[in-house]
Amino acid sequence: MTAQDEFALRVRECTDRLAASGVEALGALFDLTAQRLVRFAAAFTRHQQDAEDAVQAALTRLAGQPQRLKDLARPWAYLLRMVRNEALANARRQHRSSTAASLADLVTQCPVDEAEREESHRKVWAALRSLPPEQAEVVVLKIWEEMTFAQIGEVLDLSPHTAASRYQYAMAKLTSRLNRHWEALHD
Amino acid sequence: MTEPLDHGAEWDDVEALVRAAGGYVRPSEELRPRVLEAARAESSERWAQRRILQVALVVALWGGISTATGGRWEVTAPFSAGVLQVHAELRPAEGRAADWSMVESFTDLRRRQAALLSLTR
Numbered sequence: 001m002t003a004q005d006e007f008a009l010r011v012r013e014c015t016d017r018l019a020a021s022g023v024e025a026l027g028a029l030f031d032l033t034a035q036r037l038v039r040f041a042a043a044f045t046r047h048q049q050d051a052e053d054a055v056q057a058a059l060t061r062l063a064g065q066p067q068r069l070k071d072l073a074r075p076w077a078y079l080l081r082m083v084r085n086e087a088l089a090n091a092r093r094q095h096r097s098s099t100a101a102s103l104a105d106l107v108t109q110c111p112v113d114e115a116e117r118e119e120s121h122r123k124v125w126a127a128l129r130s131l132p133p134e135q136a137e138v139v140v141l142k143i144w145e146e147m148t149f150a151q152i153g154e155v156l157d158l159s160p161h162t163a164a165s166r167y168q169y170a171m172a173k174l175t176s177r178l179n180r181h182w183e184a185l186h187d
Numbered sequence: 188m189t190e191p192l193d194h195g196a197e198w199d200d201v202e203a204l205v206r207a208a209g210g211y212v213r214p215s216e217e218l219r220p221r222v223l224e225a226a227r228a229e230s231s232e233r234w235a236q237r238r239i240l241q242v243a244l245v246v247a248l249w250g251g252i253s254t255a256t257g258g259r260w261e262v263t264a265p266f267s268a269g270v271l272q273v274h275a276e277l278r279p280a281e282g283r284a285a286d287w288s289m290v291e292s293f294t295d296l297r298r299r300q301a302a303l304l305s306l307t308r
Binding site: 022023026027030031034035038039042048052055056059060063064106107108109117118120121122123124125128139143144171174175178179 | 194197198201202204205206207208209210211212213214215218219221222223225226227229230233
């Protein structure tokens with residue numbers, strides 16, 4: 001069983017507990033998924049606050065109707081989709097432009113002994129946020145969530161072909177933008 | 188579209204860089220309590236709405252039954268056959284409300300039982 005399968009299974013256990021016990025079981029689901037959900041939303045909303053608002057809205061909605069995930073084959077994919085829908089709805093309400101390339105809004109963590117890696121992480125996030133949101137979200141799902149293009153298509157409501165195409169464009173841009181940094185690291 | 192897309196080492200390096208940055212961004216400290224508080228508030232609100240709906244349904248049902256029976260009750264269980272018989276005897280003659288009709292049925296039954304007991308002594 002892969003790490004992703006194991007994670008998906010744990011999400012399933014949490015959502016089952018939520019359906020059985022109600023709001024009191026939400027803490028466990030939050031602890032398991034919040035970092036990944038915020039990371040996903042922060043990559044394409046480009047504002048951590050917007051990402052957190054979307055995660056809050058999705059989890060609150062889910063706590064009120066936990067049966068929504070009960071019969072789904074992949075509750076984790078559905079949860080990602082919920083967060084994305086909330087983020088898009090918030091963006092429409094606020095008419096906020098998604099041009100923020102600054103990383104000042106991000107809440108980050110980097111152990112002291114890995115401080116030298118922080119510069120690399122910041123470059124990655126800056127490059128990721130410079131992508132069009134529809135490409136950034138594909139990169140997050142492909143690399144961090146280790147999804148197939150078919151699974152990505154399911155979350156984003158795209159064909160696998162479109163997901164793969166967006167990934168190709170995104171990787172070309174990321175390669176170009178991170179190339180100099182990568183070379184510097186290996187010099 | 189077949190997977191994986193094969194772009195060799197060129198993408199491997201970039202994918203490795205991106206993968207390594209996966210844990211860099213985290214939720215703020217206040218997100219957890221905020222989410223739990225919002226979920227509890229919404230849950231309480233839903234519970235209150237459900238209770239209001241239930242009470243409204245009971246009131247509507249009560250009103251419907253009262254209207255349909257003209258304020259009189261069709262009494263069945265858990266009363267004894269004796270009470271029901273007395274109640275049935277009294278009911279057509281009286282124009283009383285259902286609750287007083289039941290009280291009078293009991294009183295009348297007790298009176299009859301007392302009369303029977305005094306005869307047997």
